[in-house]
Amino acid sequence: MSNIRLIARLDIKGPNLIKGIHLEGLRVIGSPNEYALRYYQQGADELIYMDCVASLYGRNHLGDIIRSAAKDIFIPMTVGGGIRSVEDATNILRSGADKVAVNTAAVARPELISEISYRFGRQCMVLSVEAKEVTVGNWEVYTDNGRERTGLNVIDWVKRGVVMGAGEVLLTSIDREGTRKGFDIALVRAVSAEISVPVIACGGMGKPDDLIDVVNMGYADAVAMADILHYNRYTVGEIRAAAKTAGIGVRYYESA
Amino acid sequence: MRVPDVTIIDYGVGNLLSVQRGFEHCGATVRVTADPYEILSSDRVVIPGVGAFGSAMQSLAVLGLIEVICEVAQRGTPLLGICLGMQLLLEGSEEFGNTPGLGLIPGRVKPVPARTVSGEILKIPHIGWSSLQPSTFSAGWSGTLLHDNKIGDAAYFVHSFMAFPSDPVDRIADCVYGGHQVPAVIGRETITGCQFHPEKSGEVGLKILRRFCLD
DSSP: OOOBEEEEEEEEETTEEEEEETTEEEEEEEOHHHHHHHHHHHTOSEEEEEETTHHHHTOOOHHHHHHHHTTTOOSOEEEESSOOSHHHHHHHHHTTOSEEEESHHHHHOTHHHHHHHHHHOGGGEEEEEEEEEEETTEEEEEETTTTEEEEEEHHHHHHHHHHHTOSEEEEEETTTTTTOSOOOHHHHHHHHHHOSSOEEEESOOOSHHHHHHHHHTTOOSEEEEOHHHHTTSSOHHHHHHHHHHTTOOBOOOOOO | OOOOEEEEEOSSOSOHHHHHHHHHHTTOEEEEEOOHHHHHTOSEEEEOOOSOHHHHHHHHHHTTOHHHHHHHHHHTOOEEEETHHHHTTSSEEOTTSOEEOOOSSSEEEEEOOSBOTTSOBOOSSEEEEEEOEEOTTOOOSTTSTTTTOOTTOEEEEEESEEEEESSGGGEEEEEEETTEEEEEEEEETTEEEESSOGGGSHHHHHHHHHHHHOO
16 A cells, blocks of 8 residues: 655635635635745645635636745645636646646536546546535535535545546545544545545644544545644654554655 | 756656756756757756656657657667656557557556555555665666665655566666555666656655766
């Protein structure tokens, strides 16, 4: 099996790094690339940049941020928020991103998943899913950063997304996002059991034990984290060490 | 020290900016081009690549670059293939039927097995960081692009196919995925291929790019 990937997630609004709770009540944290560089130097395995308001206004500010990050950050970068077409994906990939994450536009027009996957390979196409538990063990897909419900069942949607060409699933629990209460393990496990592509668990990481649980019990392939890093409660190195101690395979990393 | 000039072949695939930035970070002057004269006049040539083997070979053919790359190799100009660019160095691929490659290193491209050695389902593509180990018949990393790396250094892989040289001596480093030995770095004379992305492998990868720039 692959090593579990430790991913720093940066939510962006305009030029700023921001953070909310349940994807709402967004607070400005600082300059995205200052934080990105810090996480790179701490040994993050990947970065995810997500433009939180892009789908609301139909635009994406991330090109400039990514182009500048690509000068001194040499790990994979996934970029999402407001990507509506193969052309949008092309522009983001030309800016230095390695993968694009698509949520709202894929729900509106699922063929977009196939188009991006066909053009750039499925490893480039990350299906971003915002999930909210509606009844016990039953999750609904939301779009527009947790603002709009779709009526779609999460499990049905990710299965369809993978068939259409998604190479990875970024699975965000709206219920847990920003709460530091741990991941929605039942959600991650339910999705991991149904698809053959890697699942990135996102939303709720408050301490290293949460990562260990979502890997061991939810079968996550990767973990995305935000405020645990932004507020400096743990470094990537401390989280990596805790995972390793718990017997989880992580990338061998020697700090410079 | 002389600033080396590195040419990245632009045949319309993948994230070329990161490869360019990686070499610039190492102090190289970088050109990104499909122009045969520029490629042939360069000190160092890189074949990047993400995507499918067949369409990549087709693009190289349409641009008239197959002969150009073979000429680069023949002249002994250092040549680096990254990811799909590494696979193209071999004689052919089983991806979507049999497609001929550049044939600069004898061997073939095969799918990553769908099961682990113990029979469990293996996630494809292989995405993530894996440690580099010397291959069984490797004569060590001294003098190769891994000269400055240590055994166990981890690099970032994204691939569904793997490049198998027919002569095991051409295998410099492997990684292990699902218990399988997967060729990670292959090489013969001035030609090297990396299955992983050195430009996305942090300091471990930058050491490899820096080494490629040295005389």
